[in-house]
Amino acid sequence: MTKLSVNINKIATLRNSRGADNPNVVKTALDAERFGAEGITVHPRPDERHITYQDVLDLNEVVTTEFNIEGYPDARFMEIIHRVKPAQATLVPDPPTAITSNAGWDTLTHQDFLKEICAEIKAAGVRVSIFVDPDPKMVEGAKACGADRIELYTEPYAANYQADRDKAVADYVQAAEKAVALGLGINAGHDLDAENLKFLKEKLPQLDEVSIGHALICDALYQGLENTIQIYLRQLK
Template identity: 65%
Template sequence: MTKLSVNINKIATLRNSRGGDLPNVVQVAIDCQRFGADGITVHPRPDERHIKRKDVFDLQPKVYTEFNIEGNPSPEFISLIKKIRPTQVTLVPDAHDAITSNTGWDTVTHKDFLTDVVNEFQSLGIRTSIFVNPDLEMIEGASAIGTDRIELYTGPYAEMFEKDKEKAVAPYVEAAILAKKLGLGVNAGHDLNLNNLNYFYVHIPWLSEVSIGHALICDALYMGLEKTIKAYKNCLKMPENQD
């Protein structure tokens, strides 16, 4: 079963825009899990423009599914992970001023650095995932590092989806097949939504997890959080006319 991890960064963005504690990030995480989410994802950045360090500590005892923390492994981030010890850490090479993550790691160039980080987290019992583009060389590099999983950056897939679905998904299928052969778990995330998620899943049904935030929270404004989570979970199923 492919798990749905809900990224709640946008909830924190809304709260921070006004100050105070409305909406309450912890309560939303609790509700997401109650409504069927299989995990909670946060991506704390150095400027704390959405998720704050305090949020991560507040969430830790309340996430009873899986807690996935994404981020660039700076010394501060590594220190945070060692204190929280989430289920999974996803290493993302985003710059401090990036609006959102927009590319994966060069796992060849940064092999030594990533190997040290992955080894440190794994020694603490934390599952590790490396954010990568659907590039076969980078996936082989991730395998050489010893990570548990990769997360495929699906921004380009979402961008091309409406123009040519088959062309959009093809490099991801090839990448996921290689990852599977190499013994890597495969996660996916970025710009996945109710329109493109099922097509992606049907072509890569062995996905371990999808992490979705922006589109899911936008849909929840219209549909409500409970119905939205159920709709996304339904996308992670084969159509009835298929096995």
């Protein structure tokens, strides 16, 4: 069974555009869980342009499914992880000015840094996932760093899905096979949507979790949040 974790960053972006509390991120998270989401994901960036530090604390009080906090492991992120102790911390290599994640970690070049970070997070009782490109060498590096899971960066898959879906998914199959052989769990995320998700799941039956925000929230504008979550769940099951 592959879990659907709903990323609610875009809800916070919409709220922040007016400076008030509508839509409310806590209510959205609770509704998403009520509608079938099996996890809630947030990515609190240093400039707080969407999810804020306070949002993370508020969500931690109410989220009953798996709470996944993504981010670059700087001092602020590590403080959040130690204070909140979510189910999962997903390490991404984004610089503070990045609009969104656009590459996975080079787990070989940054192995010493990531090994130290993974050890610290795991000592706090939190599962660690490292965001990587679909490259078996990067998967091996993640294992060497001490990660529990990898999260496959799926933007290249999504971008090439229409042209040749078998070719688009080929590298991901190899990376997933390597992860399974090494005993790593497998997550995936970035630009996954209701059209390309089912095929990815078929080719990567080992998937533990997908994290989806932008496309899901966009679909919800037309189809409603409850219906959209159910649509995405059907692609996975």
